[in-house]
Amino acid sequence: MQSHMTLTPEEQQILDGKQGAVLAKVMETLVLYGEAFGATEFVPVNGKGHLVTSFGISVLKPVFSIMDELITAGLRAEGTFTMDPRPLDYDNVPCSFLEKFVFNRVLYGMQRPYEQQLRQLGLQSDQAFSCTCYLDEVGNIPQKGDVLSWAESSAVVYANSVLGARCNRNSGILELFGSILGKVPKFDLLTDEGRRASWVVEIRTSQVPEAQILGSAVGQKVMEAVPYIKGLDIFLGTELNDNAKAYLKDMGAATASNGAVGLYHVANLTPEAAALGEDLILPDARVYVIDDAELARVREGYPNIWKNPNAQPERCFLGCPHLSFAQLEEWETRLSEELRRQGKQKLGLLTILSAAPEVLAHYRAASPDSCARLTGMGAHLTSICPLMYMNNPLCGKKPVITNSNKLRTYTAARYFTDGEITRIAVKGAF
């Protein structure tokens, strides 16, 4: 195969099959991928990997076949990689006998053999299952300028925007191919030009916008373009502290799931915007003004597709993407205050908070009183992916509420703001 990309002699040898037929197919895939976007060369990956496909769903047999081909050919990632969250945790996410039957026999029956494949291909550890791999506790933290081969839309947009790493919105499987080859085609968000903004978003709200609705609005408007957001620093400040990072994590996840944003800049806050300012904005950039009315309009567009639209909620999921340590503490404080206000001891709604295994371990060790209060009021702590729980048709039919716009997008779960969730979770009803 002849490529339009300029390949090194070794890359051409790989493409020609001199290092095996399977590696040649890996290279062919990445060459075609690069050519589709006008890439002229490969660049080395210099961070750990992160993979999106963490679930052993039986229907993904074609994916497992590729994994088998790679393993049989003796291929594995150059370094290690982290994974998105596991789908199941019966100890902390209650399921009925029938739901377990569907999970075990119909949906995730391939989980164990799939994880065995992942270990053979370079999985970092048995704890390395979180969509927030970039948090300190998990430790897959790219440096500014690092070139990554990641998937998971919320992690990619965080790495690009908040950490200043460089990563395209790679698909599942291709991100593994990049980690195996140790190189990715250079295009789009890996280039200086591709990181410039073609949209300016002006925030003119009366108070700090709900991160999840703001991200939804931005994603729906700009699709895969790069937005430069002005006016958010008025509310978040100019320091990337834990609060700002948590806000940007949740906002970014919504931009990436309600749209296809891989990078955003926030004036005076995110690293490239702080360094380069409005030089990042392309001359013909379009402008999107977001005020209170626009946020209300976006939210009103979310459909209610519960089987019984007037049902009361049965369960609440918080933590899609996974919660940070600071967010776990915040939720405990918020819920404790609301319990006092309503004169109650226990939550009225089954409320499940999801965070990375290492973050939960840190929370239990570093903030034991808060953790005891949170679990004491009846909250459940887990590390699963709520979306994968909702994939079970029996679970997906339940009236579930969430503060995650991503979970709302992919399931029948209804979105409510943090404040609304707090009141509903304690009361147990609307």
Added chain:
Amino acid sequence: MANQTKTFQGRPVIAGSIEKGEAVVSRQGVNTLASFQKSALLRKKSVICSDQNNPDLYQKELSGKVLCLPQTIGSTTGGMVLYTICSLGIAPKAMLFSESIDSLAAAGVILSEVWTDGTIVAVDRLGDTFLEAVRDGALISVRPDGTVTVEG
């Protein structure tokens, strides 16, 4: 009265020929995971779009159709989902993009081409006028050079 025929020129990402495939049209970005996951998980013999946020496609059949769209959006499982449904033989026959193809759709059609016996023909950069002209049920022909003809 004779049907109107319009011709558009795009860029073939995965070249191929289609003779009079039936169009299904989304004027907003198509969320691949949200659209295809339910039918795939339930192992249906064809895909009925399950994305409640896409009124253009929701509850319409996508398998074997010519999917006309601006781009795909959403989860980075998107390419893997397209590859999987192509392997299962329930993918759209073709994906025709008014804009440049996005990285997830590109991954999906390329994985399908290299790692399966199937093909999802993909043409991008057809322009806004293409999406304005095409309607659900229109008959679409595609040539390997990226020429797309819309009847009806």
